[in-house]
Amino acid sequence: MLKFISWNVNGLRAILKKDFMDTFNTLDADFFCLQETKMQEGQASLELPGYHQYFNYAERKGYSGTAIFTKHEPLSATYGIGVPEYDDEGRVITLEYPNFYLITVYVPNSGSELKRLEFRQGFDVAFRNYTSKLAETKSVIYCGDLNVAHNPIDLKNPTSNHHNAGYTDEERTDFTAQLGAGFTDTFRHFYPDQKDIYSWWSYRFGARSRNAGWRIDYFITSKDLDDKLVDAKIHTEIMGSDHCPIELTVNL
Helix, strand or coil: CCEEEEEEEHHHHHHHHCCCCHHHHHHHEEEEECCCCCCCCCCCCCCCCCCCCEECCCCCCCCCEEEEEECCCCEEEEECCHHCCCCCCCCEEECCCCCCEEEECCCCCCCCHHHHHHHEEEEEHHHHHHHHHCCCCCCCEEEEECCCCCCCCEECCHHCCCCCCCHHHHHHHHHHHHHHCCEEEEEHHHHCCCCCCCEEEECCCCCCCCCCCCCCCCEEEEEHHHHHHEEECCCCCCCCCEEEEEEEEECC
């Protein structure tokens, strides 16, 4: 049994000053995947006995970035998806194991006035091609802030947010295509009708206290793992970021 955690920490250096280490030790995962670390090499040092650490940094300072901390040393670690225009923002890390690939991904936000929607859609296609290619050889588990609420059940106010970044028809259609390529949204696999559970809340307007949130953080797995999935959780009780950690347990 393997336990995976994914968390957009909205700045690793900032959250290290809060309760990050307590949360990390309490969750005690085999794999701990982070997004939006917002740091460059050497800007933070973590003492994590028993864990191997992997970082992918954005060229732009204080922006994007991903990390994986794992108890299990991989066969290899790869950074990016092999498409130069998408690989300078530190968005993807892939670890290869004997019987699966683990990927952490921070999907681009389409931004205010959807200024980056075209860029984001290009990323969606390139990432779908990347994960589909990997799935031809072994199982794939990927996780992260995918910056899309797939269906109306996945955000508090779907009507007023229609056409806003993260809930455009284009982004939702691209995510449907990703699942259609042979992948499973693990939380919905277990809880298809669960309402009012989210993984991100705006810092504005007291959104978290009102639970006016979005489910935009996911564990996605290749279909061949469906019978090996054990449980999925969203740790809404854990603070420290505008996102909360999500969890997946797999019998591998």
